[in-house]
Amino acid sequence: MNFSFQVEKKDGGSKARAGRLATPHGEIKTPVFMPVGTQATVKAMTNDQVLRAGAQIILGNTYHLYMRPGHELIREAGGLHRFMNWKKPILTDSGGFQVFSLGDLRKLTEEGVEFQSHLDGSRHMFTPEKAVEIEEALGSDIMMVLDECTPYPADFDYTKHSMERTHRWAKRCKEAQTRDDQALFGIVQGGMYPDLRKKSAEEIARLDFIGNAIGGLSVGEPKPVMYEMLDVVTDTLPEEKPRYLMGVGTADCLVEGVARGVDMFDCVLQTRIARNGTALVRNGKLVIRNAEYAKDFRPIDEACDCYACRNHTRAYIRHLIKTGEILGAILLSIHNTRFTIRLMEEIRGHIEAGTFGEFRRGFMEDFRI
Amino acid sequence: MNFSFQVEKKDGGSKARAGRLATPHGEIKTPVFMPVGTQATVKAMTNDQVLRAGAQIILGNTYHLYMRPGHELIREAGGLHRFMNWKKPILTDSGGFQVFSLGDLRKLTEEGVEFQSHLDGSRHMFTPEKAVEIEEALGSDIMMVLDECTPYPADFDYTKHSMERTHRWAKRCKEAQTRDDQALFGIVQGGMYPDLRKKSAEEIARLDFIGNAIGGLSVGEPKPVMYEMLDVVTDTLPEEKPRYLMGVGTADCLVEGVARGVDMFDCVLQTRIARNGTALVRNGKLVIRNAEYAKDFRPIDEACDCYACRNHTRAYIRHLIKTGEILGAILLSIHNTRFTIRLMEEIRGHIEAGTFGEFRRGFMEDFRI
Ligand SMILES: [Zn+2]
Ligand SMILES: [Zn+2]
Numbered sequence: 001m002n003f004s005f006q007v008e009k010k011d012g013g014s015k016a017r018a019g020r021l022a023t024p025h026g027e028i029k030t031p032v033f034m035p036v037g038t039q040a041t042v043k044a045m046t047n048d049q050v051l052r053a054g055a056q057i058i059l060g061n062t063y064h065l066y067m068r069p070g071h072e073l074i075r076e077a078g079g080l081h082r083f084m085n086w087k088k089p090i091l092t093d094s095g096g097f098q099v100f101s102l103g104d105l106r107k108l109t110e111e112g113v114e115f116q117s118h119l120d121g122s123r124h125m126f127t128p129e130k131a132v133e134i135e136e137a138l139g140s141d142i143m144m145v146l147d148e149c150t151p152y153p154a155d156f157d158y159t160k161h162s163m164e165r166t167h168r169w170a171k172r173c174k175e176a177q178t179r180d181d182q183a184l185f186g187i188v189q190g191g192m193y194p195d196l197r198k199k200s201a202e203e204i205a206r207l208d209f210i211g212n213a214i215g216g217l218s219v220g221e222p223k224p225v226m227y228e229m230l231d232v233v234t235d236t237l238p239e240e241k242p243r244y245l246m247g248v249g250t251a252d253c254l255v256e257g258v259a260r261g262v263d264m265f266d267c268v269l270q271t272r273i274a275r276n277g278t279a280l281v282r283n284g285k286l287v288i289r290n291a292e293y294a295k296d297f298r299p300i301d302e303a304c305d306c307y308a309c310r311n312h313t314r315a316y317i318r319h320l321i322k323t324g325e326i327l328g329a330i331l332l333s334i335h336n337t338r339f340t341i342r343l344m345e346e347i348r349g350h351i352e353a354g355t356f357g358e359f360r361r362g363f364m365e366d367f368r369i
Numbered sequence: 370m371n372f373s374f375q376v377e378k379k380d381g382g383s384k385a386r387a388g389r390l391a392t393p394h395g396e397i398k399t400p401v402f403m404p405v406g407t408q409a410t411v412k413a414m415t416n417d418q419v420l421r422a423g424a425q426i427i428l429g430n431t432y433h434l435y436m437r438p439g440h441e442l443i444r445e446a447g448g449l450h451r452f453m454n455w456k457k458p459i460l461t462d463s464g465g466f467q468v469f470s471l472g473d474l475r476k477l478t479e480e481g482v483e484f485q486s487h488l489d490g491s492r493h494m495f496t497p498e499k500a501v502e503i504e505e506a507l508g509s510d511i512m513m514v515l516d517e518c519t520p521y522p523a524d525f526d527y528t529k530h531s532m533e534r535t536h537r538w539a540k541r542c543k544e545a546q547t548r549d550d551q552a553l554f555g556i557v558q559g560g561m562y563p564d565l566r567k568k569s570a571e572e573i574a575r576l577d578f579i580g581n582a583i584g585g586l587s588v589g590e591p592k593p594v595m596y597e598m599l600d601v602v603t604d605t606l607p608e609e610k611p612r613y614l615m616g617v618g619t620a621d622c623l624v625e626g627v628a629r630g631v632d633m634f635d636c637v638l639q640t641r642i643a644r645n646g647t648a649l650v651r652n653g654k655l656v657i658r659n660a661e662y663a664k665d666f667r668p669i670d671e672a673c674d675c676y677a678c679r680n681h682t683r684a685y686i687r688h689l690i691k692t693g694e695i696l697g698a699i700l701l702s703i704h705n706t707r708f709t710i711r712l713m714e715e716i717r718g719h720i721e722a723g724t725f726g727e728f729r730r731g732f733m734e735d736f737r738i
Contacts, residue, residue, distance in 0.1 A: 039688070039689075039692045039694055040685070040688065040689075041689060041694050041696040043694065043695060043696075044695040044696065044699075045696070046676065046696065046699060046700075047680065048676070064692075068688065068691060068692050069663065069684070069687075069688040069691075073663065073664060073684070076664060077666060077682070077684060077685075083682075083684075083685055083688075084681075084685060085680050085681055085685070294438065294442065295442060295445060297446060307415070307417070311416065311454050312453075312454055313446070313452075315438070315442070315446060315452075316409070316446075316452055316453060316454070318438075319408070319409065319437065319438045319452075320408075320409075320410060322437060322438075323408045323433075323437050325408055325410050325412065326412060326413040326695055326698060326699070327410040327412075327413065327414070327415065329695060330413075330415060330695070330699070331415075
């Protein structure tokens with residue numbers, strides 16, 4: 001096993017911690033934000049640009065890669081790292097989240113989930129065993145168990161049964177794993193019910209995965225509810241293992257997630273809003289496509305060290321977005337990714353320096369949605 | 370005046386020559402291919418990527434920039450160089466070509482050309498004086514006179530009258546120029562009539578521009594006809610001034626254009642076909658989106674030194690194109706631009722070494738459309 005996780009420093013006033021996660025493709029300093037490379041590319045960015053943004057690890061989506069180009073082709077290429085020529089760690093999800101998003105096109109049983117392709121209507125089935133088979137073909141450093149991301153809202157009974165099936169599937173995934181150079185992470189579910197969340201965290205902890213993820217949050221619930229669930233889960237999960245909060249990446253949730261003991265985050269928001277002409281800044285967002293930036297010859301963010309901010313103005317980027325030029329999406333994707341990773345670097349610095357509490361208060365005071 | 374042009378070496382067996390063109394933003398080694406940055410961006414590429422492709426100068430389109438963001442805004446930004454943060458030379462066209470492409474939306478008189486915006490239907494007029502005013506606001510190193518790109522086919526009388534108006538407009542542009550840090554180039558027209566081409570070249574030469582362009586070619590005529598017209602024109606234009614063949618950039622035409630004494634070329638093809646999933650290679654094209662490349666784990670071109678070829682496979686790039694990922698367009702734009710500039714570097718090397726004739730024969734034998 002080429003994995004290890006060390007908590008190097010704990011914050012005195014919260015559950016925040018700075019750590020190091022060793023993987024076969026290198027070490028990751030936590031807390032970490034992982035840019036999403038759904039279809040074997042972080043959208044609108046070259047690998048070089050992703051690296052220069054400070055990325056230590058990226059995410060790949062099993063559902064999309066299974067559909068196109070197919071996991072067998074990626075296996076032939078030598079795995080996802082070689083296929084896309086990304087030399088640092090990769091985490092893959094199980095495909096479950098995308099399949100469950102297909103709505104009427106999928107059917108859930110104890111065995112797994114049957115679904116029709118969103119591309120050509122062809123029929124497929126993901127079982128826990130199949131998810132692991134695909135993720136082993138992809139060869140990610142960290143792979144996720146197949147789970148059901150419980151919808152929101154959902155009643156107690158549905159949530160409980162769904163959670164219990166997720167636990168059974170987690171066990172099957174563990175049994176299906178054949179490679180020991182990939183770390184399998186369990187996923188905690190339990191909806192918005194604190195007692196189910198606690199039960200799920202205990203059960204997933206008992207299965208002794210290399211790391212533990214928290215799923216089914218940021219699905220529409222109010223933020224205080226999310227934070228409450230997070231607190232229950234991180235109080236229950238073992239301290240010595242990395243914790244990954246799935247699909248959460250707005251700046252406020254990153255700060256508050258870290259404060260609750262989360263080590264890893266991912267989100268598509270950074271590159272998605274970039275393509276719509278929106279830039280992340282310290283206190284929220286700049287909708288660069290708005291007319292007020294037409295003659296604004298300042299960078300997006302004076303303090304940012306990214307290629308876009310070092311080289312271009314709001315007025316220029318607005319022009320690119322307004323005229324539909326690809327470079328607009330490129331520059332904003334670079335900025336938003338770097339912005340988020342720089343925030344994580346700052347957070348880690350404050351944890352190390354013992355000033356995280358103060359930073360957190362100041363940050364949350366300034367932050368607007 | 371910060372301009373000078375030196376012919377450094379002439380080929381023995383053709384009119385090919387290697388030269389150096391000095392401009393306020395640096396020197397250009399000719400023959401040169403100029404990537405097109407229509408809307409203040411070479412499509413799908415950052416400035417850094419354009420520079421790494423070896424670009425010495427890029428093109429901006431006056432019509433597009435006049436429409437969006439407007440030449441006044443670019444003037445306020447400090448000119449096109451500062452607006453887009455491109456520090457090397459820029460050439461701007463006069464906007465005429467795009468306006469004449471508007472068809473029914475434009476009306477031509479001696480005064481100039483009236484047209485409706487393709488974006489919002491608003492009414493505008495380009496006169497020779499207006500074109501120069503806009504190009505001076507853009508602050509390009511090289512600006513072009515307003516001309517009519519004679520349609521193909523066109524009868525002798527139309528062609529002659531159009532050409533004569535182009536000459537009168539050229540004179541008016543020269544008289545309208547107020548800045549001496551921009552070089553104004555004349556444009557030779559004359560359709561597919563050798564005697565008109567000769568007359569136009571004589572007349573434009575007489576107006577004593579800093580450089581001379583050849584317009585109205587590659588508009589649908591057979592290549593032998595284009596080469597014949599080129600020969601007439603370059604036999605007539607002065608040797609000591611740079612010659613620019615407008616809008617021509619397929620590999621065979623670059624080699625044959627250089628052989629006929631052309632120094633400068635531009636073309637949108639490189640980045641346009643990139644976005645459609647096509648790569649330029651030595652003997653023609655690879656339609657990377659085709660199924661035959663699905664498991665082709667070689668680079669586009671083993672001999673190419675570009676970022677795409679150094680880092681990625683045909684199979685990966687095909688996957689990106691098939692899934693509509695922006696990175697596909699980025700990588701192919703980088704490759705096609707570098708491919709074309711590398712070809713020009715090779716051509717220049719052969720002119721310097723006295724081996725251009727041999728190179729040309731070999732190249733044209735291998736080349737397929
Ligand atoms: Zn930035
Ligand atoms: Zn290449």
